[in-house]
Amino acid sequence: MKKLYKYLLNKLPRPILIRLSYLFRLVAPVLYKGEAVSCPVCEKSFSKFLSYGSQVAHRENVLCPYDLTLERHRLMWLYLKNHSNFFTQENLSVLHMAPEQCFIDRFKAQKNLNYLTADLVSPIADLHFDLHQIPLEDQRFDVVFCNHVMEHVQDPIQCMSELFRVMKPGGWAIMQVPQDFSRETTYEDPAIITEADREKHYWQKDHVRLFAKDYPTYLEKVGFETHIFDFHSHYSTEEIKRFRLMKDEVLYIFKKSIA
Template identity: 40%
Template sequence: MKTARAYVLRGDGYYCPVCNRHFRRFLSGGTERRPHVRCPNCDSLERHRLLWLALQPMIVKSRSLNHKLLHVAPEPCIASALKQQYDYLSVDMDPAKAMQQMDICQIPFPDATFDAIVCNHVLEHIPTDMKALQELYRVLKSSGWASIQVPMVGEHTQEDLSITDPQLRTKLYGQPDHVRQYGRDFQQRLESTGFQVTIIAKSELTAPKTLHTLSLDCESEVWLCRK
């Protein structure tokens, strides 16, 4: 299905850096339907394409070094690409969705095991998010990098763990399985764990004339962490 879809939509209007293919358009998507959201070949979304641009310097540097990468709740579109570059392990609470079942609040690996970690749109589901951050920091090697992305709205994180009603959670936090809505003060949580945070604007990653072809209108920046 994907192969046929990608073939039909091949063209020059849009480009997906994750699967390195060109299309005359991307597929629409999102809760509030937006045009040109999803790559018809690898299913990458805007945030995946922007992240992939930001990761390229680290990936190129690691390509010949057999670096270890931990991918939490793996997004299939970037998982297949990362497997080609790293000694790769994917984990999830649901064993059907990854190579190994794991609770990232109790990671069963020694300190400084991984050279890189990708953990995107996960922490908003975890009540004890600070414990998860501490564990991710612990198993990351010194000078290693981590992509720890969360959905953010506004400046301040909204959180009340006593709220369990799915409808109220959806209203307050965007989804029934979210336990908080992060704000930009998420940076303080990362830094309190020990991470050094770099915020990269999309204008730093590609030329302005290229932004349209990548379809990144709803994304503005990428946060990367270092140990």
């Protein structure tokens, strides 16, 4: 049973997994009973998390068996829950691009949020549009989430400036991307076009660049201010281990200043 469960979690594509998650929610607490790791999103503890990733980027003990969160989801959740106005401020207008499925129901249930999801194609999103030209008015949103998108788009500066435009002054955004911290500058070569080459150079077959340390300068070019949420100063080494966060992940908060 445990083997089959693990097999399914590793082999099935994530969207299908999430559709089956009601089933997983019944069996996971029994199969992975324990206290070694805990997920701040579902607030449950387990003996361990599951492994996740492709053969190139396989990671052990990272996927919550209950709600399928990964390291980056748990870090973002901790920031939202304990270090931002996201769950407390009344009437926050939120745009969630390419919404992470582990968050949608929880965010929708928040009475203080005016919550809108959007995606190029995903049937679960409220709106469908191309980020290069957002069909929405200026200065509408207090908060924008757009994670793991900029490494796929043709013109990231254009997309970032569109997001900047639809945000209110004083608003903030989380726009995480896979980032190679061993590189100073973002790697993008027009000669890299095959899926095999893209996977080799950019880590995934549908990525069109590999962002590096200079990622925030892209956002700054369109007007954002960069802030870093230093989770190491808020959480102990034990907590970081127990939540299974990636200890070198950098969580950026991009702000649109009022002035």
